[in-house]
Amino acid sequence: MTHAQWGRARPPLVHAEAWQAVMAAAEWRCECTGECGGHRSQPACPREDTQAHRLHVIPRDPHTSPLEAMRLRAGDLRAVCEQCHAGIARIARRDRARRQAEALRRAQQSLL
Numbered sequence: 849m850t851h852a853q854w855g856r857a858r859p860p861l862v863h864a865e866a867w868q869a870v871m872a873a874a875e876w877r878c879e880c881t882g883e884c885g886g887h888r889s890q891p892a893c894p895r896e897d898t899q900a901h902r903l904h905v906i907p908r909d910p911h912t913s914p915l916e917a918m919r920l921r922a923g924d925l926r927a928v929c930e931q932c933h934a935g936i937a938r939i940a941r942r943d944r945a946r947r948q949a950e951a952l953r954r955a956q957q958s959l960l
């Protein structure tokens with residue numbers, strides 16, 4: 849299962865109690881403060897949990913694997929809206945791709 853897929857699941861793959869705790873702590877509002885790369889004019893995302901647009905509970909560290917994410921506690925998770933989740937996932941993917949490219953380049957250089 850990819851990172852993008854597990855983020856869409858609801859009820860989430862994180863423990864149901866953890867999910868509740870995260871949502872309560874977030875007061876059912878998106879906790880993104882600009883990490884998604886969107887809404888730059890206002891650092892805090894204004895979106896809330898609604899029937900039509902449910903918030904996602906995701907790891908605070910966007911590089912957490914889905915398997916690791918299932919074991920995280922509420923303190924290591926955060927509530928974000930669909931748009932922010934997509935933005936954060938996109939940036940994390942770009943970071944990973946860049947790191948892999950760098951690691952590959954270093955590996956190739958060490959062979960020369």
Ligand SMILES: [Zn+2]
Nearest residue numbers: 878893929932
């Ligand atoms: Zn948001």
Ligand SMILES: [Zn+2]
Nearest residue numbers: 880884893932
């Ligand atoms: Zn955001």
